[in-house]
Amino acid sequence: MDINYSAGQMAFRDEVKSFLAENLPEPISRKVATGKRLTKQDHEQWHAILFRRGWLAVNWPRDFGGPGWNAIERNIFEEEAALAHAPRIIPFGLAMLGPVLQRFGTPQQKDHWLPRILRGDDWWCQGYSEPGAGSDLASVTTSAVRVGDHYVVSGQKTWTTLAQHANMIFCLVRTSREGKPQQGISFLLIDMKSPGVTVRPIVLIDGEAEVNEVFFDNVRIPVENLVGEENGGWTCAKYLLTHERTNIAGLGLARAALQNLKRIAYAETSGETRLIDNPLFASRIASVEIDLMAMATTNLRVVAQAAAGQAPGPESSMLKIKGTVIRQEIDKLTRQAVGPYAAPFLPEFLEESEQADPIGPPHAMPAVQKYFNNRKLSIYGGSSEIQRQIIAKAILEL
């Protein structure tokens, strides 16, 4: 056993670090570090920079324009990017749709859509959840009826992240009501500029409209936009969910958040005492830091297995739960650290251009916004309860 990176992995990490130092635009990393809003242009600019370096589609094979990294290299890249306060790579086209097209797409679909994803020609969003289909995804009811060489789509998707920026959405739609619910689902690519598509923003408890409802009213979609077999969409959906998901623990993000928490705990004072010197608060930080140190190794153990070609089993679920618990604890401590200045609700201070003096310390509003926003971590991508079911099923085999 050796818990250290090999010389080659260390050299790769240095290469990633220096690339980030030289190429990550400072205005963007400053926004990420201080919890300001990122614009669509910020994301597109960063994607373009990574694309030019060949590092955008981190989990794509080389043949499709990915860097051909193994799981360890991906892990190093993602961790360093988070620590450098790079924006996350928007996953919908790159991490989600890309692998599905590579696995199930026709040659024409691959040739058409994959380069567009890399170049950023399309902004994709994910049409899975519906008002009546959350954790129970197989109960989707948005229907697609074949009429000639088109599908006619009607229904509603919800929790659609960043749909306000998107021109394309990949959807699970119902094409049959026969058999088990999973058997009548198809995977469809929908142009959001089609007549009958409406997007309505949903304001969340953090004050932001990151997610949306998307309505389809007799939207006509050409049949060549079907991915995989008609009624075979569940296979695509499952592949997407079980496809090796990197960074499910959010390790780099957790480390960056812990650093931010410590910075705030050193800056905040009560009387003469720094918050970091309050033994109770210091022990809460230490406790979560110790959890994080262990999770970093749990993560590397799973990554090393994946790099050796072993398919991850319930370990992905374990990492998602533990990563979520740790990040939500850090976010809670960070909110707690800003003290009474957690109370003012000033979303305008999330805007980089805001010139007015903040109420209280400048780190207060972003800390509270993040606390509320990251309640999502234990809900999306399979809630923590669903993950526990997956673990229990795998271990108990009942």
Place this chain on the structure above:
Amino acid sequence: MNFDLTEEQTILQGGLRRFLREQATPDTLSGATAGDAGHSHTLWQGLVEMGVPMALFPESAGGLGGSGFDISVVFEELGRVGAFEPLLESGILAGGLITELGTANRQEVIDQIIAGRILVLAHAEPDSRYDLAHVQTTADRVDEGWLLTGRKSLVVAAPAADMAVVSARVSGAISDRSGIALFMVPLNNPGVELRSYRLQGGGRAAEIALEAVRVSDNERLGGGNEAFAALERVHARACAAQCAEAVGLMNGIRELTVDYLRGRRQFGKPIGSFQALQHRMADMLIEIEQARSATINLCGHLDAPSAERERQVSAAKNLIGRVARQVVEESIQMHGGIGMTMEYALGHLAKRLTMVDCRFGDADWHLERFVRLSAVAAEEFA
């Protein structure tokens, strides 16, 4: 980066697992605790014949390993079945200090330990709690030797040993790191008195009273009075061994609990089909993986500079202590009444795992220490 065992470690692990599965039965273990020696002669001879003590010493001392991961392989297997043979006491603690500091006949004693002689470390005292620097026992200079006077407590495996490495203060205040010396003391020396008792987690320990025990200069380890650094290094290795043992215990308990959830039926179905129990089990499994990772972190840092090594000690002991409590309490709860009986295998494993937190510092003690040790490193945020 590589999380695989070496070929030698894999062979050792396999042999040890087979041997302990066959030999370390609940009857053997309870019989060992009931006997005067507090361990099983059969098990001990088997371990010695397999060369297990040798795996704990570096090649420079006539051993075959001695790295953090050699330690973890051995102690995880012991833990899996709840065995308590005195490998930690003799091989890691007493043997480790003799290796570190040396004695007049260093190699001879190490060879004897490898061949099965049992030595112990008598360091903790009635008032020391978990403070490694607390030494009230005194060593007074007389003629060519020393007179040792004081009380040593919780000397695990002392009833099985013929010799103890005893810490005593030559100078300084009771909790000074400076001024601590270590002496080899035969336990049948005049003035040495043992009071032997059973332990909750199996095996025996003794309180040792030292009344003007005479030892010669030759019996002082390393010939000096500054043994604290070596004590701390060896303590870190002992913590690694104990954490690995805890991971073994957790996995032994995990296996029992999984089997029970699958086999026990209530309301017409296996109790493992109830979501309330499934989620408790899932949480327990996650934390057992965390405990393994914390142990790997510590084992990988045993040779790191002392500041980083000690921070890892406290991180691992804190996490292991927290997870141990969760695994013990949750596994008993998931079993129901049967989990509280000593007739069923869980009872011993759960008690032994509980006791991990009461040796070498509990979760809170190490959390407070981690905060202190991290403070220097963290001033960059100020």
